[in-house]
Amino acid sequence: MLKNLALILVLSSLGLCATYSSINDVPKHHWDFIIVGGGTAGSVLAGRLTEDPRFNVLVIEAGPNNEKVLDSLVPGLQGRLPHSPYDWNFTTVPVKGLNGRSVDYPRGHLLGGSSAINGMVYTRGAASDYDRWAKVTGDPGWGWNRLQPYLKKQEKFEQPSDNHSIAGEFDPAVHSLTGTLPVSIPGFPHPSSDAVTLKVTEQLGGEFKFNLDWNSGHPLGIGWLQATIGHDGTRSTAATAYLNTHVRARKNLHVVTDTRVTRVLPTTGAKGLNIRTVEVRSSASSGPVLLTASKEVILSAGAVGTPHILLNSGIGDQEDLKILNISVVLHNPSVGRNLSDHTVFGISFGLEPNAIDEGPWANLFIDPELQAQALELWQTNRTGPYVALVPVDHIGFVRVPKDSPIFDQFEDTSSGPDAVHIEMVLGAIAGSYNAGISMISPASRGTLKLQSNNPFDDPLIDPNFYDSEVDILIAREGVKAVFRYAEAPAMKNITTGVLGPLANITSEEDIDNIVRDGSMSAWHPIGTASTSPIHADWGVVDPDLLVKKVSGLRIIDASIMPYVPCAHTQTAVYLIAERASDLVKEAWK
Template identity: 45%
Template sequence: MSPINYISHLLLLLLASVCSAKVFNSVGQLPTTEFDFVIVGGGTAGSVLASRLTEVSNFTVLLIEAGPSNANILDSEVPFFWQNLQGSRYDWNFTSVAQPALNNRTLAYARGRVLGGSSSINAMFYTRGSRDDYDRWAKVTGDKGWSWDSLFPYFLKHERLTQPADHHSIVGEYDPAVHGFNGMTFTSLPGFVQEIDPRVIQASSGLGGPFQFNIDQNSGTPLGLTYFQGTIGNGTRSSAATSYLGANVVKRPNLFIVLDTFVTRILPVTQGNSTKPVFNSVEVLVGGNTTVLHAKKELILSAGSIGTPHILLHSGIGDSDELKQLNITPTLNLPSVGKNLTDHGLIDVSWVANTTSIVDLINTNATVRAHFLEQWKETGTGPLGNGFGNNIIWMRLPENSTAISEFGDPSAGVNSPQYEIVIAALGTSSTGDHLVGVGNAIVSTASRGTLSIPSNNPTDAPLIDSRLLSSEIEMVFARESIRSARQFMAAQAWNGYILNELPATANATTDDELDAYIRETVISAWHPVGTAAMSATDAGYGVVDPDLLVKGTTGLRIVDASIMPFVIAGHTQTPVYVIAERAADMIKDTWVF
């Protein structure tokens, strides 16, 4: 660092140390336009990076978030209220293009537009997937650092497993050997026992086989019935913003956070004799005008599987021929940008239950809702401290399945589930019936979609084409997930409690009838990944190398779910935390001498 730059750096840190507001509402309030690291996206990955990089006191870090602060959002704090956030002002409110495999329906695509990103609005599932998922990453990238064994210390590093809100004994409900207890993100087992929970365990015991109890889904071998683990601490959501950007982090003099700031594109510069384009500047839109911010060391995109490729394409990074058709000047030909979009589908099936549980009335009775909300506010306990169901079954087709031999197996290996069944008390129907339901997610997918842009205007919404369930094997998984759910709900443990399956699915028994129901009702599980996928350093495809630096560039790194070459067989927020934790160490190793 030159003497002039060193003095400027010291002046910036001194100014920051006396500045009372470290979270800014516009770029015009920032004390400078130049920082060591500029992170685009204050979501799950961006929050981790901002926290970890500012542990190095002489790094200056700017975190740019398109949405508002996560503070004082009751629906985000109360786990049970998570569904209120989809379609709200804290959601980007994306919609897919028409899906031919789903009767040309369009799908809502919830993505968090708030500090903490989707970790501030999601259903808080803490699932790691299988060890095979990460070993496949390591194999395809040629980097053993992405294997399960190599990443396992990062799972422990980021997690702070704590007692559930009701402080019931969790002995025998999880394996402490596979968890971290001193990390940043609070996790816990369910803090409110649902009326159906004992029957779920009894059904598992009675059926055995693929329904047998598995003490911990996060051991790397998740198959079987297991207890839900969620990003919840003391009955309250633990998001990337609350955990990694707590008051002790935000007050650091080298961290700057700017909210409500929309990034339009990143900009290349000519630097010396470099044969690679150097990206060290980001353009943001402020009141109809643009402002440019600069990174002295690295520009990091953490805008997610939708936002990151959207920014890359508008910056001229993508398929050059496609960009020229939109009157965008290509800056780097990377045809894989926006390709490889992979997602999970979700299907619901419900049964009428013989119960009068008052808890089921939370969404239909204002008095009951107010009572439980008051309980939550006073103690953090009660049904509002839970997100969804308390148990999950991870399943595969039988090894001798003719479907696998005919259509192939897109899963990472024998430890990886092909579909997921989440069991929950659903509340009451419009007719007043009490319901028990399952959410069936197809977690091993062969379909690949695209993220593209309709024009050269960065404010136009992206075109999301997930091509959900467009492969035959996924339809097989979907059908069998419903049949497996029916088998489970027909167990003796439910006698006298489960009355009947709702007509919407009860009359669907043949493959064709089930397919019709699935295609008409499946939704996105909001697990998009892969749109800026990593590949081996010498691969002729992919967007980033295994160190997450964008191929063919200098100064530009991507750290978010878009870099996953394959989606894990589980919910995707946990691997994003781990990706960001490893990336932070890689960045520190690059710049700390």
């Protein structure tokens, strides 16, 4: 009861802060910075920049306020967020590598952005992922060692909600207890299935060895899940952590929701290309409102939203823009290119009767009565299965075997020998043992283009999955890795065999076709406004994230990553925003 009262008081107090749902309600003001997008990166930037009382900041978010969005607050209700008002509800074009299928492309459409709708998995990737960024951009500040202070500043590792001992489940030496974003081990373990997974690590070792903490920069092996869920059993988002009640009360911060930035505009009469003005609309039928920042406009609309705004503003490939009758402001063919994303594909094994004791919540995902009971437990005292996402407590990271002929023919797609090719999300649910496999070091690159010159029309998203042959070969190896995992004695004693079309394969080509038919996006798009070295003839932003050949415009979000890390990308976005906040402060000190 007291926890409920506390939550109500917190949520009510948020209404006292400078958050508006219409641009017309925002007081006339002098803005030093206008942040386009109140998502993962934008929320971090707003919180950090307004630590300096000299800076007046306006955040413009297209989606609604995150306050009181129950499905986002409750980890176990995450499955209700796609196809909701809190999702942009994008769909890809037909993807050749998916046998011509179009797939959903969820992106967060509320304060907190995709951090408020994602699967909450907190992974950093390999140290070599970031060292590759540093090498390709020419800026050592993007390397693993140089980013460590920002990891500590970002993360606040907490005890899980059930207060169970986490000794042996993580390495405290690689975590921060004093940062901003709550992170924890799952607070509703599943002892029976967890025991099976841990037994496999003992029996097989090698590629399936136990890894005490795959967030050390050395992720290979199987370890305990870490997630952006706090000790209170509530999802942690960029908005709840960086735009909390205290931050939103700052006099130098204003946040407006339900408002679209449709274009960024050059300043007339300025020397060179100076862009510090944004055009905003509350709907497709409303008139435009122009707002100008004295220092910078910062695009933080994400890997889909940022290139969409740039292209509508006339910044992109001039031939594509001319076809749509968009005036060319700056020819840069890299805008909307280099789209990189992870795929995910599921494999299930049947279970012998009573092989795994799933307890009283075994039918949670199919029984509305159990779901109501779980929600009541969460609302009453933050306990029960809804303090976690799904009954998955372990993730494995593996590489293609060293003796595979793949890399005799193709260059290794990963960032280094300690980086990952395949992620395995492991656990039992609804009478089956499941492995969600992701191909997380892809070579394929896709595109984001406009379908019209109407900024309210969705962009044409083509992730181009499996376009590079090496990607489908690695995905095939991922299936084989799961089959090897299933050969462990601990698994053979409880499973009845693989389920679905993989039970009937007769060739490796059958595996490939099944993977193409079943894969979807893992919701980790990056790269559509990539960073490159200063003076490079490719890329969209310099290493300081200022747009090339433009004054006053900076991009800070997932779109600037030149390569996708072998990790769920939210951690990397938090890191980018933390470091970029310091870059901005330094530029205007």
